[in-house]
Structure formats: C-alpha cells, structure tokens
Amino acid sequence: MTCCTGSGFLEIMYKERILKLLRASGTDYLSGAQLASTMGISRTMVWKHIKALEREGFGIEAVPSRGYRIITVPDLFRADDIRRGLGTRIFGREIHLLPEVASTNTLAMELAARGAPEGTVVLAEAQTAGKGRLGRKWISPRGNIYVSAVLRPPVPAYKAPLLTLMAAVATAAAIRGAGGAPALIKWPNDILVAGRKVSGLLTEMSAEADRIRHIVLGIGIDVNMDPDLLPDEIRAITTTLAGETGQAIDRTELLRQLLRSLEHWYRVFLDDERRVLKEWESFNCTLGKRVAVSGQRELLEGLAEGIDREGRLVIRLDNGEARTVAAGDVTILKKI
C-alpha cells in the first residue's frame, strides 16, 4: 500500500473500528454522520478510512443521504486452514498471521534475531511498507500473498545467494502447480507470467564472518488483487495470477503449495545445490536473450550467456568480453 507512512496505531484502530461498526450493522446503511459521532472523528476522516478499507479489498457501497454498508469482504487467510494437510516439517512450523504489517521481512528478521526456529513463517494480508531492493517499495494491498520464512541453513555464508535461486524455483513451481499459470524466472528471481512480473523475492541475511545466523526469504505474489490499485507504470509491467488465468485463485491452496515447494527445494539445495541451478535453468526466461543490466556503475548490454556456479549472471558483451554480475536490474531486450 502506498498511503500513510507513520500514520501509526491510531489510524489502524479507527479503521478497524469502522469496519467493526459496519459489520455489526449488516445490510443496513450507516451514515457518515453516525459513524463520525460514534467515533468522535470528522466525517472527512470517516471517508478516508472507508477508502482505506476499499483499498484492502472490502466492497463498500456508499449511497448519498443513506450512508455506507459492506457488500463484499475480502477472502482472508486462517492459520488453521493453512495447516490443514500442509504436511511440511520445516516451513510453517510456526505461523504468524497478521491482517497488516509494515513488512513481513522486517518482522521475520526481528523474530529470527530473537531466536525463532527455522521454518517460522510470517504472513500478512497487507503490508504498509513492503520492501523491494534498495529501499524500493513493494505495493501490498489485500488479495495477494506476502510471506517471509526464517531459515538457518548449515552452509557457509558465501553460498547463501544460491538460496534466492532456490526460492525462485520453488515459487515458480508452486504457481504452476496451484494456478496453472506458466511461470518463468527472470534472473535472478523475478517470476514472470507472459512476460510480466507476478512475483518478487527479497532475501535478507544476518551473518557473522562466514557463519549464517539466519536468513529471511521474502516472497510476494500478486494473486487476486485489483490491478487498478497499482500505479500505471507498475501495472504496465506486472500482472496477477487471477488476471492471467481468468479466475480467482485459492490463496490458501497456493500458499500451501508454496510452503511445500520451498520445503522440497530447500532440502534439494542442502543435498546438492547443482540440482537447484539445473532446475533454475529449466524455468528461466533470461538465458540466450539479449539483456541490459543496470544498477551497476555502468549499463551493461549483451547476451545473457549463462549462470556460474554461484548463480551469477554471465553476460557476453558486444566486444566479446564476458562479464559476471551478482546484482542489478535485468531488462530482457526485444530481438532486433
């Protein structure tokens, strides 16, 4: 979500109270004036909170002179439903489910620092400060999946970046399994459907010297949200699973698949990371294409030739020189 950083606890409290009052009145209308006087806030503030609820997926009918009522409620996660038939031993061992959080990654990092076990999962219906790379925002309205998982892999820190490729493989496999959308991976770990981004991963690590203390895998998947909630420039390059498959996706089932898939590929990674790289290659839509990589000191353009054993992208520049990049934004260029 884009709004109100620093709005804090009070705002959320008012919003949740309005939700409660509207729910209590059922199919009857509640006027803005009634809400305002019950709450002790202005009608403008009531309107602002109604708008915020709409952004979270509530369908609210507003009729002049009568007031507001809820028509549709967003489908919400329930921890019991998620656990039912999950069958994992690591991922989802502990599930922290929140209606809204600043960032699932930040909370998971905090929980991990306080000793949360491997496989602890933080799941939120919405994020108010969802994170992307380098301070970028991950716009996070309701209707999607925002999940972060704590890992404590018994491998040296230098191998940790491979876990991001592992998570990409697991996510692509889960999307294919649950919704049938033909998900592909753009280096290093964006998930695309029909050339548009449907999922992004952000991993954070705390390490001392060569030893990993903990890692948090953050995965955002755009599932059922209304794409109109996104700014135009983002909407143009992204899509949702519902949009691609033409039907609403069962988020709980997709999440279960994701946790199972992560568990499977995490075990594969610990056993033989080369198998992860191989699977990544089979899902990738970057290699063999002409790409531009920005975010480094210079803009690199050339043929995406392969990935090395550490998962870094090898680009063959037009002058024949091979360059290896560990980070950057990759754009797949159209064939000339």
Added chain:
Amino acid sequence: MNLKELKELIEMLKDTDISEVEIERSGVKVRLRKGGDVAFHPSMPRMEYPPAAIVAPAVSEAHAPSAPAERPSEPAKSTQIKVTSPIVGTFYRSSSPDKPSYVEVGDTVKKGQVLCIIEAMKLMNEIESESTGKIVQILVDNGHPVEYGQPLFVIEPA
C-alpha cells in the same frame, strides 16, 4: 602537476579496478588510494592549492604530517581490524540510493552497528561491525562489486 591534472587522475582512478597509485613529478609525490584517503608523502613539499578540492577530509589534516591517523599510507597497525565481505556481491554504503551512508571515515561505530550492505541476487546482507571503534578507512566505492573475503572497512578499535 596542477589541480586539473590531479582531478583527472582521481576521475580516472574511480573507473578502474586500481585501488592505489603513486606518482612522482618534479619533486612532488602524490599517492591516491581509492575508497580511503588521499595521502601526501610527509617528506614532500606541500602543494599549493586548496585541500578542499581533493575529496577526502583527511587532506586538510595532511598538512600536519605528525599524527598517525593522517598517514593512511602506513601499514595498518596490528590493532586495526579489517571488515571483509562474506559473499561475492555489490557493495552499498546506504540502504537506498536516496539515504545517507551508514558510516563515514572518522565515525565512531558500535559493535553490531550496520556498516554497509552487500547484495547478491537480491539477497541483502547487512554487514555489522564486529567491534566498537573508529572507521579509519572505507576501501570500496558505493555500487562496486566485491569478492569473497575482500576487505571493506578498516576499524581502529576503541
């Protein structure tokens, strides 16, 4: 060597992998070290241009070549700690391009304080200081690639 030439030299150095260069011309010796400070050889005559033109805050101090901190070209003392990169990746001095750097040369840092981020494939690794002390040198430029085990910072423990 004039100011313009020195500026050009600094610019050139920025775009290369060379971390240190020493040039001697008409009795003036200049040593440039990337990511850290600009050092004047103490025995050489002082150069006649404003020190502010050169970049590092240490330059103005270099006119009084007696204090040890002003001679970064000396071998690091055994008490100094080098913070190295645990992974191959890209070095960032701040959490996002529009945020200030986590630390600057001369800053005092506490144990556990974040010094920088190394990114590899969207894995963000916040590198923390292993000890309380003063940042003596920053050895890598923002946005540059780093290798496994490459020194990033020199810290003088308090």
